[in-house]
Amino acid sequence: MFTTKTFTTLLFAAGVISAAPTSTSTSHPSRTVSLTGVTHSVVAGLAGLRFDPENVVASAGDIIEWHFLPKNHSIAQSSFAEPCQPLANSPSTSFFSGFNFATSEGQAPDVFQIVVEDASKPIWYYCAQQTGAHCQNGMVGVINQNFESAEATLAKHKELAAKTGTSVIPPAVQGGEVIENPNPLGGFKL
Numbered sequence: 001m002f003t004t005k006t007f008t009t010l011l012f013a014a015g016v017i018s019a020a021p022t023s024t025s026t027s028h029p030s031r032t033v034s035l036t037g038v039t040h041s042v043v044a045g046l047a048g049l050r051f052d053p054e055n056v057v058a059s060a061g062d063i064i065e066w067h068f069l070p071k072n073h074s075i076a077q078s079s080f081a082e083p084c085q086p087l088a089n090s091p092s093t094s095f096f097s098g099f100n101f102a103t104s105e106g107q108a109p110d111v112f113q114i115v116v117e118d119a120s121k122p123i124w125y126y127c128a129q130q131t132g133a134h135c136q137n138g139m140v141g142v143i144n145q146n147f148e149s150a151e152a153t154l155a156k157h158k159e160l161a162a163k164t165g166t167s168v169i170p171p172a173v174q175g176g177e178v179i180e181n182p183n184p185l186g187g188f189k190l
């Protein structure tokens with residue numbers, strides 16, 4: 001089902017339009033990604049400072065949808081080698097959900113979605129919440145981890161994250177979409 005919102009997400013992901021505040025860089029080429037209709041739900045904060053599942057395998061055109069449990073979590077794209085900070089080489093295209101999901105109980109009313117454009121590249125991400133050092137305490141995740149690599153594992157990524165100082169909060173919400181929670185159960189039980 002192709003909704004207007006989904007289409008907007010696609011345009012974000014494809015670089016056709018940019019999130020506010022607008023970037024001066026339009027160097028990344030626009031691409032067309034056909035949505036597969038598959039949505040992978042990930043829960044932030046299930047059983048502590050972690051994502052569940054923290055390791056997702058997705059195809060190009062799949063949607064990753066994060067649901068948020070209590071505390072004030074966020075989703076920010078990073079890299080394997082440099083956890084707890086935005087992508088250094090392409091900050092204008094790193095996704096960041098912002099802190100739009102604070103909730104005291106149950107799920108936050110909104111979710112964050114991105115579209116996987118290239119399934120061949122691992123996508124690493126973290127929670128940028130500084131209070132409680134969420135990233136340093138293991139609140140990191142990966143989409144399409146390279147399972148051939150003995151080095152670039154989620155366990156190793158967590159070790160690197162634990163050694164970082166304060167997490168970097170990206171300056172702009174971009175690269176995805178904050179939408180009303182379309183599935184309040186999100187495929188999991190509280």
Ligand SMILES: [Cu+2]
Binds near residue numbers: 128
């Ligand atoms: Cu968090």
